[in-house]
Amino acid sequence: MLFPEKTEFKKRIPKQKFYTNMEITSNLKKAFVEQIKIIYWQNKLTSTTLNIDKGKSVLEIEVIEIKLNSKNLDKMVLSKIDKCIPYHILFLLEYEGMYQAFISYKEIENEKIKVNKYYHTQWLEKENLPCKVEGLNMDSVYENFIRQIAGAELNVGSEEKKNLKEDIEQAEEKKQLEKQISALQAKIRKTKQFNRKVELNNELKKLKKMLEKF
Template structure:
């Protein structure tokens, strides 16, 4: 499916109980693990020891987890919990009824707790047949391999960030931060558009439209 080198194959089943028994999981989230997930496999381990690439400054290893689902969606809190507790970067392959989604988070080391991470944003593909999930293994370091996966999976959400005003390619961190701002603005715009449609008073509608115009202008500046 991903055509990764045989040297990276791990193919170990991970009992889902390991996640909700050993980590700080609420009863509600434990129920999500039980009801939404069928089985979890650790498919690949990408590292300098398994690939012919250099060590990264931020990425030591990148694990590939395949999660087989009992339904066509997964509560994102599951991925957030796993990413928070496992001190490596992770590419997820969600499978349901023979189709797959690739998920990956932009993951940074936590400044609060050593050996833990925070994920600011997740990116994912559409549901696709197995043969259509194709990710290139690009880059000479683990940092570059990780960035390549994010840019391929995020696709249009980050592709507009190709160059800065100086003509140089915008770094991944800045591209992700700008996309985060864009997504927040889109949500704000949608909420105010809904208020405009429901508002009956002319003066309030004018005020809302003024806010809407300002937000749309700010959004245009991020494109």
């Protein structure tokens, strides 16, 4: 059991609820119909059910388990569910007894929902998922879920943790810089003109120096 018995909710949600009478593309509706078998609202993590302090931005964390017909799931399905439910969500995807945990950095302000990129684990046995309830309030429990699931992807810069939003922005900045370096290296390999090659190599050195800061 991943979470305390007191948090159990165990309510089946008809998948049709997310695409009937809602604006949705035909491709996304097809993903709901073909890729998903069953959706369960398994747990409600709250300050009361976890016996911790309330959060400033996180009131509840819903644990949604999605049983799949294959290992593939369009991530826009998760985004659609996230935008329909005005609470923070931890997704558990199940296929043939193996699980993946998915979570996004989700911001909710003035009833407006902004869903950031998703972080996920490898396929694991359920009891091995890195989803430990850690923290003295709901904000820190949610932040720690993201850090556990993201793992090394958010482990950038100094060992001292900044706030979660800053860490996510820094990790994304590093990722974009690595993409630029990779693209520039490919360009250098294709360039025949010596002077142009020198220019590109100088640019590459600057980018690598920027990357060293992370």
